[in-house]
Amino acid sequence: xxxxxxxxxxxxxxxxxxxxxxxxxxxxxxxxxxxxxxxxxxxxxxxxxxxxxxxxxxxxxxxxxxxxxxxxxxxxxxxxxxxxxxxxxxxxxxxxxxxxxxxxxxxxxxxxxxxxxxxxxxxxxxxxxxxxxxxxxxxxxxxxxxxxxxxxxxxxxxxxxxxxxxxxxxxxxxxxxxxxxxxxxxxxxxxxxxxxxxxxxxxxxxxxxxxxxxxxxxxxxxxxxxxxxxxxxxxxxxxxxxxxxxxxxxxxxxxxxxxxxxxxxxxxxxxxxxxxxxxxxxxxxxxxxxxxxxxxxxxxxxxxxxxxxxxxxxxxxxxxxxxxxxxxxxxxxxxxxxxxxxxxxxxxxxxxxxxxxxxxxxxxxxxxxxxxxxxxxxxxxxxxxxx
Amino acid sequence: xxxxxxxxxxxxxxxxxxxxxxxxxxxxxxxxxxxxxxxxxxxxxxxxxxxxxxxxxxxxxxxxxxxxxxxxxxxxxxxxxxxxxxxxxxxxxxxxxxxxxxxxxxxxxxxxxxxxxxxxxxxxxxxxxxxxxxxxxxxxxxxxxxxxxxxxxxxxxxxxxxxxxxxxxxxxxxxxxxxxxxxxxxxxxxxxxxxxxxxxxxxxxxxxxxxxxxxxxxxxxxxxxxxxxxxxxxxxxxxxxxxxxxxxxxxxxxxxxxxxxxxxxxxxxxxxxxxxxxxxxxxx
Numbered sequence: 001x002x003x004x005x006x007x008x009x010x011x012x013x014x015x016x017x018x019x020x021x022x023x024x025x026x027x028x029x030x031x032x033x034x035x036x037x038x039x040x041x042x043x044x045x046x047x048x049x050x051x052x053x054x055x056x057x058x059x060x061x062x063x064x065x066x067x068x069x070x071x072x073x074x075x076x077x078x079x080x081x082x083x084x085x086x087x088x089x090x091x092x093x094x095x096x097x098x099x100x101x102x103x104x105x106x107x108x109x110x111x112x113x114x115x116x117x118x119x120x121x122x123x124x125x126x127x128x129x130x131x132x133x134x135x136x137x138x139x140x141x142x143x144x145x146x147x148x149x150x151x152x153x154x155x156x157x158x159x160x161x162x163x164x165x166x167x168x169x170x171x172x173x174x175x176x177x178x179x180x181x182x183x184x185x186x187x188x189x190x191x192x193x194x195x196x197x198x199x200x201x202x203x204x205x206x207x208x209x210x211x212x213x214x215x216x217x218x219x220x221x222x223x224x225x226x227x228x229x230x231x232x233x234x235x236x237x238x239x240x241x242x243x244x245x246x247x248x249x250x251x252x253x254x255x256x257x258x259x260x261x262x263x264x265x266x267x268x269x270x271x272x273x274x275x276x277x278x279x280x281x282x283x284x285x286x287x288x289x290x291x292x293x294x295x296x297x298x299x300x301x302x303x304x305x306x307x308x309x310x311x312x313x314x315x316x317x318x319x320x321x322x323x324x325x326x327x328x329x330x331x332x333x334x335x336x337x338x339x340x341x342x343x344x345x346x347x348x349x350x351x352x353x354x355x356x357x358x359x360x361x362x363x364x365x366x367x368x369x370x371x372x373x374x375x376x377x378x379x380x381x382x383x384x385x386x387x
Numbered sequence: 388x389x390x391x392x393x394x395x396x397x398x399x400x401x402x403x404x405x406x407x408x409x410x411x412x413x414x415x416x417x418x419x420x421x422x423x424x425x426x427x428x429x430x431x432x433x434x435x436x437x438x439x440x441x442x443x444x445x446x447x448x449x450x451x452x453x454x455x456x457x458x459x460x461x462x463x464x465x466x467x468x469x470x471x472x473x474x475x476x477x478x479x480x481x482x483x484x485x486x487x488x489x490x491x492x493x494x495x496x497x498x499x500x501x502x503x504x505x506x507x508x509x510x511x512x513x514x515x516x517x518x519x520x521x522x523x524x525x526x527x528x529x530x531x532x533x534x535x536x537x538x539x540x541x542x543x544x545x546x547x548x549x550x551x552x553x554x555x556x557x558x559x560x561x562x563x564x565x566x567x568x569x570x571x572x573x574x575x576x577x578x579x580x581x582x583x584x585x586x587x588x589x590x591x592x593x594x595x596x597x598x599x600x601x602x603x604x605x606x607x608x609x610x611x612x613x614x615x616x617x618x619x620x621x622x623x624x625x626x627x628x629x630x631x632x633x634x635x636x637x638x639x640x641x642x643x644x645x646x647x648x649x650x651x652x653x654x655x656x657x658x659x660x661x662x663x664x665x666x667x668x669x670x671x
Contacts, residue, residue: 080470
């Protein structure tokens, strides 16, 4: 999407500087950089600062931010807005993310590009409402019912909140699907330096537009183009199983089979284009122990790896930037020479289970719940215990 | 010689006709009134978006009415429509959905959309039952009625939805029945031509899954009853609650001018854009 004049003005005034800000705030600024036109949300700790900042700043960039009556409505509103051609986003935390699941499924089924930010907190239920966690890793993957695929990214710094939310918008438009920015309360409430680049450094992908209404939900394309509302094209958008024209057909088995497999496949077959990991391999020879982490947990995890190396131990490190689709090829490659893989995460082993499926090494969760992130020392001691 | 073509065929997706509504259903009447209303005020269907939920009446716009269409999850059409309207206020956005969607599972969205006074037209087709799922009790089912989920009798009073919407702050609210097609049509035209939140509660019939439980086996039986039970709002004003029990108050319940939501949002955005520009000029 080309940035309109108001957004260009905004970015040219704010850009080219370094700011000190919260991860949540960086996420909000990143959304404006991404050309977000519309935000709808509902207050929830620890995600409220995303909405508050975007409410302050988005109108200055010509956009509109509204507070809806709940998270179901917020998710609904951003999908409605997307069909007018808008780039749209919402932000929430665990309980609100649970409420959004049905409409996230609607977004997947109708192939609607939009961005959902989940600043994860401790659960289930109200849990420790103000404390960080990474308990929604599998909810992000499987929270809505039925067979589907999802893209989710996990930032581990305020800068990455700013950068990755922009990537979420790009992925949403490229693959025509809802994309989740899976933050956590720790990263959302961290206060760090964030570089906001100049306008000339901002690049956007244009949303693909279909020529015929008959092709909006399929046709010959793996990822069909959209037609936005108001063009006189009588676009028919439904969450029911539909033909390429959007017309409902809920009884023909092959129609459902082909639709769902195509929607699944557009992410699955592009896994290598989507997935990003960061590796830090042991410089002094072959490690037999590896550490895989993501989000806020990756920070103490990496600290512990460095400490262990300083003590002469050989340890490899991998950080998942893309949580879903899972980096199965990169993780399998990483694990080849490893006997054991430690997985620090702020849950009881959600990602560990996924890693286990793709490696021959032993996978050991280093869990942390209770609302306080891992300490470097705690992970270091686990590493030293197995090296 | 080509076959004669009905003048309203331009407003329906002809390729999927005939429709699938049951014999005697009120949805066909509502579709008829709606297409007539659109044609009557010269609305360009290319500049309309119809939003619906889950249930029989949601099929009135989707797939039958020919315009841009958003057939949403159960209960949420007004919330989806809000996103459409905020970003494209130039389009006429109409929600047509049932009492289950609008007053049951999605009641909260209705209240808040009315309070905001967002420029949407919501036509709630009230058949007093969950018809598509086979006749379960609805928040609009009268007390005493036996349904599949109140097999002994319904102990809840029926929701007076239009009255709620008046109280919540809508600009325009009316109630009609499928018997009163001409005033309904005119009311739809008023709703779609004016700014602000407009709501019409359309009492409708489901002979198949409601009528058979209350002894009204045909659409005609229902229409006869609607005619008998209906009472004009001006007459109803002088009557007691007891006298109005079991009656259907029809007519325009409210018609007021209030600031419209999207217009106000746009003012805020315009002000903020100008302020930022002024800030830049000061720096320059």
